Amino acid sequence: MKYIIAMIRPEKLDNVKKELQKIGAHGLTVSSVSGYGAQGGHLSVDRTKTEKYEANLLDKVKIEIAVKDEFLQTTVEAIEKGSKDIDGYIGSGKIFVLSLDDAIRIRTKENGNDAL
Numbered sequence: 001m002k003y004i005i006a007m008i009r010p011e012k013l014d015n016v017k018k019e020l021q022k023i024g025a026h027g028l029t030v031s032s033v034s035g036y037g038a039q040g041g042h043l044s045v046d047r048t049k050t051e052k053y054e055a056n057l058l059d060k061v062k063i064e065i066a067v068k069d070e071f072l073q074t075t076v077e078a079i080e081k082g083s084k085d086i087d088g089y090i091g092s093g094k095i096f097v098l099s100l101d102d103a104i105r106i107r108t109k110e111n112g113n114d115a116l
Ligand SMILES: Nc1ncnc2c1ncn2[C@@H]1O[C@H](COP(=O)(O)OP(=O)(O)O)[C@@H](O)[C@H]1O
Pocket: 007, 008, 034, 035, 036, 037, 038, 039, 040, 041, 058, 060, 090, 091, 092, 093, 094
């Protein structure tokens, strides 16, 4: 099992949800976060500036999804498709993939793949 954490731009959430529904994703958790990536949260890079930019925290949406291994690629592709903007747009987001040891559905006590 894998645990996918994606940081996307808030205005892309509806698109991403639609793409995930198309592939039949069974569950997800969404939260509002703030952060910055390699560009320090700046929407453009002023190459004439030589001094260091101060990092700027931007609003992002964090999506978390636990999936069976065989759904990893489809799910990542759905997130990419839903959050894609103009090619190379800074701050389009990032997807992290973690190994997931177990999942337990409290209601039924199912675990592992059966709990997803
Ligand atoms: N190394 C990191 N560790 C944790 N979160 C990160 C990391 N890099 C990016 N993020 C999160 O992902 C969001 C989107 O990153 P983004 O700005 O698109 O990255 P980049 O500037 O590297 O293209 C950031 O606002 C931040 O919340």
